[in-house]
Amino acid sequence: MMEQISDWFWNQDYWLPPGVSWEDMEKVEGPWRPLPRDLFISLPIALGFIMLRYVFERSVALPLSKAFGVKDRVCLKVTPAPNLEAFYTKNSRQPAQNEIASLVKQSSLTHRQVETWFRNRRNQDRPSNSKxxxxASWRFVFYLVAFTTGLASLINTPWFWEQRECWKGYPQQPVQDVHYWYYMLELGFYWSLLLCVSVDTKRKDFKEQIIHHFATIFLLSFSYCSNYIRVGTLVMLLHDSSDILLESGKMFNYAEWKKTCDPLFVLFAVVFLFTRLVVFPSKIIYTTLVLSMEEYEPFMGYYFFNVLLMVLQVLHIYWAYLILKMVYKFLFFGKLDKDERSDVESEPEEEEKEDHSSWRKRNVVLDSSLAMLNSSCVLNNLTQQKAGTTRRLPKAR
Structure with a gap:
């Protein structure tokens, strides 16, 4: 059964153009031949990245955060409440009003105290700015090294300047050593991001990030097996160019270096919108959809590869929408109020802000009431003084 499934899955009609077999791929001359079994090396590379990240964050990134002046928010500790803790862990982190009323009956706390308990409990689970x-610093270092290495290895290749060169002699194209390791390291890195997604900071686009990681892994894996390596290296280089600016901007944002963070964000927005909405569809998708047909006939892998590219493009449009919202706030309000992709755990902080705003409103009302009271007292004093004067006038006469 397993052999039949393997034969069906690795059917050359799915992965290779018509008339090309796996035996033909093994005859490719060069230091490396793209074979599916090579992908297994990305898994130990992913585990190596996870261990390297653990060491880097504690020995380099954490001291660097202190040097940058990153401050963690002080969270109030909640009083032990077994009923509330059980509801928090099993049911919901943000109970509805009717659920809060039920929890009030089960505990000796008031309605307001239960709400405060849940807000402080959520704040305890929020990731710190240092984390x-x-x-961000780990991803920044990887993207910087990957982009620099990728650019150095591709700038002298013919397909970097002319995308038609991606398809000359396809699919029997030799793979250079540097491009092989470029592929495996990128694939291992995205595997490590996917494996660590449960412990990393969850953001509002968490589901989109998961889709992006899966699409990238499938894209890299399939493109390697089908020898789409030339166009695949261009896709990786294009994505790494803007990710460097994104992660560096996050670092300065967590350190509250606003004068550095804001210009970096503007630069990131320009690079992202240009590379993902202009270069990616006009150069990458166009060459895979149209120019590739000059060398071979369409096959299943052709459609699958382009569908994955389309999924990435849809994600690019979604993120571009979020970025443009932030650009709008920056241009018309003069500052970046918050990240549209901010972590999910920041919602309790927003609740506190609402509480503070309502508290300020009450203060305004109180101040106005005091002012009215004060003015009325002044009027009363003037009235009393006038009455006393009129009473004294007849005596003076």
Missing amino acids: KFCE
């Missing part, structure tokens, strides 16, 4: 700084 988010360490995550």
